[in-house]
Amino acid sequence: xxxxxxxxxxxxxxxxxxxxxxxxxxxxxxxxxxxxxxxxxxxxxxxxxxxxxxxxxxxxxxxxxxxxxxxxxxxxxxxxxxxxxxxxxxxxxxxxxxxxxxxxxxxxxxxxxxxxxxxxxxxxxxxxxxxxxxxxxxxxxxxxxxxxxxxxxxxxxxxxxxxxxxxxxxxxxxxxxxxxxxxxxxxxxxxxxxxxxxxxxxxxxxxxxxxxxxxxxxxxxxxxxxxxxxxxxxxxxxxxxxxxxxxxxxxxxx
Amino acid sequence: xxxxxxxxxxxxxxxxxxxxxxxxxxxxxxxxxxxxxxxxxxxxxxxxxxxxxxxxxxxxxxxxxxxxxxxxxxxxxxxxxxxxxxxxxxxxxxxxxxxxxxxxxxxxxxxxxxxxxxxxxxxxxxxxxxxxxxxxxxxxxxxxxxxxxxxxxxxxxxxxxxxxxxxxxxxxxxxxxxxxxxxxxxxxxxxxxxxxxxxxxxxxxxxxxxxxxxxxxxxxxxxxxxxxxxxxxxxxxxxxxxxxxxxxxxxxxx
DNA sequence: CGTTGAATTGACACCGTTCAACGACAGTGG
DNA sequence: CCACTGTCGTTGAACGGTGTCAATTCAACG
Numbered sequence: 001x002x003x004x005x006x007x008x009x010x011x012x013x014x015x016x017x018x019x020x021x022x023x024x025x026x027x028x029x030x031x032x033x034x035x036x037x038x039x040x041x042x043x044x045x046x047x048x049x050x051x052x053x054x055x056x057x058x059x060x061x062x063x064x065x066x067x068x069x070x071x072x073x074x075x076x077x078x079x080x081x082x083x084x085x086x087x088x089x090x091x092x093x094x095x096x097x098x099x100x101x102x103x104x105x106x107x108x109x110x111x112x113x114x115x116x117x118x119x120x121x122x123x124x125x126x127x128x129x130x131x132x133x134x135x136x137x138x139x140x141x142x143x144x145x146x147x148x149x150x151x152x153x154x155x156x157x158x159x160x161x162x163x164x165x166x167x168x169x170x171x172x173x174x175x176x177x178x179x180x181x182x183x184x185x186x187x188x189x190x191x192x193x194x195x196x197x198x199x200x201x202x203x204x205x206x207x208x209x210x211x212x213x214x215x216x217x218x219x220x221x222x223x224x225x226x227x228x229x230x231x232x233x234x235x236x237x238x239x240x241x242x243x244x245x246x247x248x249x250x251x252x253x254x
Numbered sequence: 255x256x257x258x259x260x261x262x263x264x265x266x267x268x269x270x271x272x273x274x275x276x277x278x279x280x281x282x283x284x285x286x287x288x289x290x291x292x293x294x295x296x297x298x299x300x301x302x303x304x305x306x307x308x309x310x311x312x313x314x315x316x317x318x319x320x321x322x323x324x325x326x327x328x329x330x331x332x333x334x335x336x337x338x339x340x341x342x343x344x345x346x347x348x349x350x351x352x353x354x355x356x357x358x359x360x361x362x363x364x365x366x367x368x369x370x371x372x373x374x375x376x377x378x379x380x381x382x383x384x385x386x387x388x389x390x391x392x393x394x395x396x397x398x399x400x401x402x403x404x405x406x407x408x409x410x411x412x413x414x415x416x417x418x419x420x421x422x423x424x425x426x427x428x429x430x431x432x433x434x435x436x437x438x439x440x441x442x443x444x445x446x447x448x449x450x451x452x453x454x455x456x457x458x459x460x461x462x463x464x465x466x467x468x469x470x471x472x473x474x475x476x477x478x479x480x481x482x483x484x485x486x487x488x489x490x491x492x493x494x495x496x497x498x499x500x501x502x503x504x505x506x507x508x
Numbered sequence: 509c510g511t512t513g514a515a516t517t518g519a520c521a522c523c524g525t526t527c528a529a530c531g532a533c534a535g536t537g538g
Numbered sequence: 539c540c541a542c543t544g545t546c547g548t549t550g551a552a553c554g555g556t557g558t559c560a561a562t563t564c565a566a567c568g
Contacts, residue, residue, distance in 0.1 A: 051491075069401050071487065076404045078397045090394075093387040098394050098492040121379050129375065132386050133347040139393040140344075140352050142400060143332045147323050149403040150330045150448025153523070186547065194404025199524055201548060217533085217546075233325065237305075238352045407555070439514065453556055455516060471514075471565080 004028070005173060010035045010061055010110045013084025015134060017171030017241045027127050034120065035059065035110035041103045043183065047087075048101040054091040056113045060084065063107025064182055067099045068191075077192040079142065080104075080165060084172040090135050092117050105183030137240055144238045149194055152233060155203035157193040159213070159232035162220055167236050179213070179221040186215070207231075258282070259427060264289045264315055264364045267338025269388060271425030271495045281381050288374065289313065289364035295357045297437065301341075302355040308345040310367045314338065317361025318436055321353045322445070331446040333396065334358075334419060338426040344389050346371050359437030391494055398492045403448055406487060409457035411447040413467070413486035416474055421490050433467070433475040440469070461485075 005012035011031045015021060023031070038061065041047070047065065048054055060081045067079035078099055081087045091097050092114050103109075121128045141164070148160045165182065169175045190200035208214045212231060213222040222228050259266035265285045269275060277285070292315065295301070301319065302308055314335050321333035332353055335341045345351050346368050357363075375382050395418070402414045419436065423429045444454035462468045466485060467476040476482050 067397070069397070071401070071405065074405060076401045078400045078404075090390040093383065093390040094394065094494065099397060121383065125375050128382070129347065132389070135386070135393065136344040136347040136389060139389065139396055140348065142393055142396040143321070143323070143353060146332045146396060146399045146403060147325070147330045149400060150332075150446075151325065151328060185545085192404075196525060197547085198526080198549090202524090205548085240348065441514080450557060451515085452517090452558080455514095456556095459516085 008032045010038065011059065013061075013172040013174075014059065014086060015130065016084055016173060018133075018137070018239075021130050021133050023127075023130060027124070027130070030120070030124060030127060034112045034116045036113060036116070037111040038108065039111070040108050041106065043103060043105050045103045045107075046100055047103065047109065048091070048097055050098060050100050051096055053096055054088065054114075056111045057086060057089045057091050057117065058101070059086045059110045059112065061108040061110050064104040064184075065107055065109075066102055066104055066188070066192075068102055069099045075191050076194065077188065078145070079138070080161075080192070082165065082168045082172060083174060085138075086131070086134050089131055090138070093135075104188070140238050140240065148233070154193055154195045154199055155206050156231055156233060157195075158189055158200065158203050158215075159207060159228060160234055161189070161192050162213070162215070163229050163232040163234040164236075164239070166220070166222070167234075167239060167241075171239065171241050178223075179219070182218045182220070184218050189215075262286045264292065265313065267315075267426040267428075268313065268340060269384065270338055270427060272387075272391070275384050275387055277381075277384060281378070281384070284374070284378060284381060288366045288370045290367060290370070291365040292362065293365070294362050295360065297357060297359050299357045299361075300354055301357065301363065302345070302351055304352060304354050305350055307350055308342065308368075310365045311340060311343045311345050311371065312355070313340045313364045313366065315362040315364050318358040318438075319361055319363075320356055320358055320442070320446075322356055323353045329445050330448065331442065332399070333392070334415075334446070336419065336422045336426060337428060339392075340385070340388050343385055344392070347389075358442070394492045394494065402487070408447055408449045408453055409460050410485055410487060411449075412443055412454065412457050412469075413461060413482060414488055415443070415446050416467070416469070417483050417486040417488040418493070420474070420476070421488075421493060421495075425493065425495050432477075433473070436472045436474070438472050443469075 004016055008028050008031075011028060014031065015023065047058055050069070060083050062083050065081040065087060066077045067081075069076050069078055087109075088097060088101055117131075120131075144164075148157055152160060166175060166180050169180050174180075186200050186204065187197040189204075190197045193200060193203075195203070204215045212224050212228050213220065258270055262282050262285075265282060268285065269277065301312055304323070314337050316337050319335040319341060320331045321335075323330050323332055341363075342351060342355055371385075374385075398418075402411055406414060420429060420434050423434050428434075440454050440458065441451040443458075444451045447454060447457075449457070458469045466478050466482050467474065
């Protein structure tokens with residue numbers, strides 16, 4: 001395991017495991033220094049609200065957060081963030097976000113002002129490109145969510161989202177062998193999968209009855225990872241770690 | 255209507271209607287000159303395949319294209335492109351795409367090499383930011399697809415996607431009063447909505463029986479736009495034209 | 509006028525929603 | 539230590555949305 005998180009406690013997990021774009025020490029140093037403020041939040045703290053003007057972006061240092069959109073009283077989770085995610089970097093370009101950003105459990109968050117990002121854009125083209133890559137990666141994940149919501153039934157959707165979270169934790173050095181722990185509830189999972197808590201409960205039950213995985217108050221235990229990922233139709237390529245879409249560690253300049 | 259498309263026949267519709275970032279004449283000129291090659295394609299021409307290394311990005315000048323992902327023989331349409339869309343700009347960062355890019359009907363496409371884009375990144379920070387905005391906008395659209403797939407039933411999903419396409423055509427100056435024309439089939443719509451052609455047929459039938467809109471071989475006629483967009487749960491804010499999320503035409507620098 | 513792809517229809521099984529109620533568990537304060 | 543409390547999870551039954559298979563009609567075009 002790489003030592004980035006120890007050397008750079010705030011930014012060390014950013015793009016970790018995404019070998020496409022390895023960050024130089026100098027770049028990590030610049031990024032680390034750009035994090036002007038760090039705060040700890042409790043559960044369900046809204047970091048950014050839909051429509052609010054934002055003049056800084058936030059990186060998740062520890063914990064989990066979700067992107068939510070609420071319409072007609074119904075909440076949809078359109079994204080989940082794990083440590084190392086530069087969560088609302090796209091706010092730098094969009095200025096107002098179309099969704100909310102909410103902590104799930106307790107979370108530590110670092111902030112970078114858009115003024116600072118604008119400076120980086122002028123002086124650090126390679127770092128800029130890394131940032132751009134990061135938002136493109138988020139978009140690739142979003143496409144995958146679209147795909148899975150379109151194609152899978154509720155039980156396999158749930159398996160997919162859980163498999164993704166697990167893999168993303170792996171990438172940033174936070175994975176465990178037999179599963180992982182999140183502050184997710186079954187109701188949260190339902191809001192990710194676009195189904196109801198009742199049905200999500202039955203879906204999870206079918207996973208455990210099949211001897212594949214168990215979900216208990218946020219504790220995910222996977223008994224058979226292969227069967228689990230197969231059922232989930234999970235292929236990690238879209239996360240752009242090492243794999244099919246991997247290209248090598250050089251900056252593929254052109 | 256703005257005259258951009260006449261002055262800049264290749265790039266003139268790029269970000270048109272997105273007043274957040276108005277492009278200067280100089281910037282449009284640079285972009286227009288960067289389009290080194292223009293080609294016309296017939297229907298169902300694959301422009302880029304999943305996993306293929308790409309060293310150029312393509313802008314849609316005329317016609318329609320879709321992003322597709324095929325898994326286990328089933329096709330999901332994860333995005334649709336209208337004229338003016340810089341379709342695989344994210345390929346500049348990702349280098350290999352996780353999806354295919356396919357023309358729908360006949361289409362005219364312009365190509366910009368990644369070498370050229372890398373030069374622009376070094377010399378044109380503002381234009382770079384416009385490009386970044388463009389990919390962030392794609393991501394916002396993708397989030398909306400996630401949302402609607404999660405929350406709506408098939409008939410309303412279809413209405414939403416059609417409402418979106420109509421509005422995007424409006425933004426780039428290609429809208430009509432009572433509807434629009436696309437090369438979409440009911441089967442394509444089904445692949446967007448994550449349902450079957452049979453069910454999509456019934457969903458569209460229910461729209462026309464309700465006196466709201468009609469879909470006939472790609473010809474969309476909307477009898478009651480207000481009822482249509484209400485049924486679709488369509489709020490164009492996420493397209494970042496003028497509206498709730500709009501901020502003004504100045505480059506919000508920081 | 510026959511061919512082809514697209515759209516349409518019916519019957520039936522299954523997935524998912526809804527409503528309503530109950531059970532399990534962790535944290536709190538007496 | 540126990541009772542209380544609220545959140546989370548679990549269950550059943552009725553109903554409506556969606557998938558599937560198979561057959562048919564329709565529109566466009568050479």
